[in-house]
Amino acid sequence: MPEVTTHRTSRLGLGRGVSELRAFVEAALLDPVDEPPMQTGRQLLRRRFVVVVTIAVGAVALGLALDIAPGDVSFYPAALGVAALWMVGAVASGPLHLGRGRTRSGGGSRGVLQGFLLGLGLLVVFLLGAVVVGRIPVLRRPVDDLLAHAAHGSLPIVAAITFVNGVAEELFFRGAVYSSSPRRWAIPVSTLCYAASTLWSGVPLLTFGALCLGLLTSAQRRVTGGVAGPIAAHLTWSLGMLLLLGPALSLGD
Structure with a gap:
């Protein structure tokens, strides 16, 4: 019994x-919660123009920054310059919204805790995948090159830059890009634009990570109507990857 x-x-x-x-x-x-007020045709046209220009310039700037040799102090201002591009483009495109989420009990929130939990879940999946990638040299080599900036430089500075970049990317891609897209296409457009901005990095797994993170944060942007939740998810994932990806890869040795 x-x-x-x-x-x-x-x-x-x-x-x-x-x-x-x-x-x-x-x-x-x-x-989804209620969407922010509709934009006028002129506001939408301006936002789309700013978005196109910023993506073109930002993708080139990101590629140049990642081409800098690990340990070269010029990487720090270059990376901050990329973040500044995303941030300026986001602000110049028009109004941005923090958003308002809905808890599972029916209450309201900014979606920050939800974003943290979603980012944590994605982080766990990627760290488990990193154990496998660590056994495949052709996939691991570009990731090791990317992590070399933290290994050969100042980890606290790289972490601070990662934080600033995460905020800037969400303001632009889940703020400006999402808002400039037709509502039914906003999730795929903002996700693909974000992934496309990493192509010049030459790191396939970085682009794959951008696709996964972009899809997750775009879905949360749709639900909350703003960028607060996506920022929390992005920072949880990106800072976790910075600190834990190297050890996870080593488990595959």
């Missing part, structure tokens, strides 16, 4: 956990 009771309790606990997870996913990624 105790075994039957324990088994039944376990099933109830598992069912409750699945229900909580489903409610979280629906609140964080599926059920």
